[in-house]
Amino acid sequence: MKISKVALVGNPNSGKTSVFNLLTGLNQHVGNYPGVTVDKKVGHMTLATDHKVSITDLPGTYSIYPRSDDEQVVIDLLNNPDHPDYPEVIIVVVDSANLEHNLLLFTQIYDLRIPVILALNMSDVAQRRGVEIDKLKLSEMFGGINVIQLNSRKGTGFDDLKKLLLDFKTSDSFYPFYSENSEAVLSNLDDPSAQILETEQRFKKIRKYLNFIEKKSYTASKSLSRKVDKVLIHPIAGYIIFLGILFSIFQTIYSVAEVPMELIDSVFFSSSHWLKEHLPSGVLTNLLAEGIIPGLGGVVIFVPQIALLFLFIVVLEETGYMSRVVFIMDKLMRPFGLNGKSVVPLISGVACAIPAIMATRTIHHWKDRLITIMVTPLMSCSARLPVYTLLIALVIPDVLILEIFNLKGIVLLGLYVLGLVSALLVAGVFKFLLKTDEKSYLVMEMPGYKLPYFKNILYTILEKSSIFVWQAGKIIMAISIILWVLASYGPGNKMEEAVSRVELPNNPTDQDDYESEVNSARLSNSWIGHLGHVIEPGIAPLGYDWKIGISLITSFAAREIFVGSMATIYSVEQDFNDGSSLIERMRSEINPATGLPVYTLASGISLMVFYVFAMQCMSTLAIVYRETKSWKWPFIQTVYMTTLAYLSALLAYNIFN
C-alpha cells in the first residue's frame, strides 16, 4: 500500500514533537484549523524519490474524548473519513517509561480501526528506569500491528519507521480491544459516565496485558526527579529559585537582544538612506525608503526578542520545570482569573508582549488564556524604557530618598509596579465580565526532569519567528504605510508653504540644521500634525499640547517612536545614547497660552502614566488578532487600555499640578 497521509498522535509528554521534528526536519509549516485557535502543524517527508508523505502533528491528548479545543481537533479529524487530512496511517507515539497511561489513547485509536504504527518513544529513559518491553508480544496481542522502538535523542529507530511507511502493510488480524465496532466507541462521545466506565475497563485490560509485555525493575532515576523537586517546589526556596531564573532570563534578553536589534536598526536605516540617494526622487522612492523599508525594519526588529524568549520558554518546558512553576504559582494567580500557566507569559511581557502573547498557547482553558492575552500588554515592556528614561530625565529631580535611593530609580520602579498591579486588577475585572461554560481546572502531569532537545528548541524559535513575520507582519506593514502617508502628506499645500518658510542655510555647515527644521515643518503640517491639533483640546486636561499629540499618534506604531518624533518636532539631532540636546530643548518649551513650561512634574508624570497603560503598539495588536482569530479582542483591548491611560493620566496630572 502506497501511503501519502500520516498523522502523529500521542500524550502531551510522549515526545511526539521530537518525533515530528526528526521526521520532517525543516519541511514543516503552521496553519490554522478553521474556527478554533489551534495551530495546525503539517510537515513533509520524502521516503523515496517518487514517494512523499505528508505528516500532520495532531495536538497532544490523553484520550480521544476531548476536554479542550486542542483535543477536539483530534477527534474531529479521526471521526471524519471524508476530511481531506484524514490519515491512512496513524503513528501513535507513546512514552515507553509510562506505558500504562499512554496505551489508553492507543487502544482507543486501535478500536477505531485506522491502521496504526505503535512507536515506543523515549526507549532510553525506559531503559534507565529498568523498564523492558517485549515488542513482539505487544504486536502479537494486537493482531500483529507494527511496533517500533524510537530514541529521539540518538535518532535511532527512525530508519525502521521510514521503511515501514515506505511499504506499509496493515496487520493480519484485528482483535478488538474494548469493542468490536468503532461506532460503539464513538457513541460514547456525548456520554461522560459511559466514558468513565470504558476508560476504567480499558485500563484494567491494559494492566493485564502489561503483565505479559513489560518487565519492571525499579531504579534510582525517578527518585532523582523527586529529590530535585524537594528543592524546586519548596515553599521558600522554590520561589527564590524561580525569581533567580527569571532575573537571569531577562538580564540575558536585555543584554543579548540589544546587539542584533541595533544591527537590524542600522541596516534598515542605511538601506533606506541609500535608496533615497540612489533612486530617482519621487513618490515611489519615498514610499519605499520611508514607508516600506522602515515598516519591514519595524517587523524584523522584534525577531531577536521573540527568538530569545522562546529559547528560554522551550528550555523551561522541555526540562519539565515549567510544570513546577505552574504548580507553585497557580494558587496565587487564581483570585485574578488567571492560572499557574499565565505566569510565564505575563512575566515575559516585561521583555516584549509579542512573544509573551504567543506563549499563552499552553493555556488550554480559553477564558484563562484570553484574560492573560488581554492584560499582558500592561506589563511594562522594553519599548517603554526609552520613553520612561527620557521623561524621568526631563522632570524628575536628582535627589536621594532616605539618603540612598535615587528618586529617578524609584519612579522607574514605580512605573513597572504600576503595570504589574494593574495587569492583575484588570484580569480580576475580566474574570467577572467574561462568561464561559468551560470550567478551569489544573489536572496536569508533572513529567520527570530531562535534558531539552536542541532540535525542538531550534524549530520552535524558527516557527514562532516565522509566524510573527509572515502572519502578523502583513498587518504591521499595512499600518506602518498608513502612518507614513499620514506623516508625509498634509492637507492642501500647507506643508510646502511651511517648508518654504524655513530659512535656507547661509553656509554648508548649517545644512543639517536646515534639514531638521524642514523635517519638523513637514511633520507639524502633515495630516498627523493636523490630527495633533484636532486632539489638542482632548489632551489638554492631561497637560499635553499638540506637539505631544503628534508623538502620541506616531508612537501608536511602537512606543519608542515617541522619542524620535519628539526629536523631529523640536528639530534636534536624534542622539539616543545621550539625548541631552532633546531634553534641554523640551525643558525650554513654553506653552504660548499660559507662558509656563510645557514639561512640568505634573505633565511629565501624566505622560509616563499614559505610556504605562496605553496600547501603543500595532505589533501587539496584530499578534492578538492572530492568537484570538478575531478583531473583537484587539479592538476591546485598545479601547480599554486607551481609556485607562487617559483617565489615569488625567488623575496623575491633577494630583501633581
Next chain:
Amino acid sequence: MDHQNSLSLHEQSSYVKLEVCGISDHELSPKLTEMGLYPGRQIQIVFKAPFGDPIAIDIEGMMLSLRLEEAALIKVKRIG
C-alpha cells in the same frame, strides 16, 4: 458507587499510602479517570504547594498535580 466509608483525597496527609475507591460525579470525572485515577489504583500525595493547594500525587510512578477542589472529587481509603 459506595463512598460511605471512604475519605476525600484533599484532606489526606503527604506520604500516606492510599487506594482510590471512586470518583464523585462531576464534569471532570472522565478526565480524572483518563489520568489513571480509577478504583483500585494506589496513590499518595507527594507534594503540597505553598498554602496547601495544589497538591501533587504519585500514581504508581506518574506525578500528577491537582487543585484541592479537584482532589476533593477523589474518594480514597488508607492502605498498609
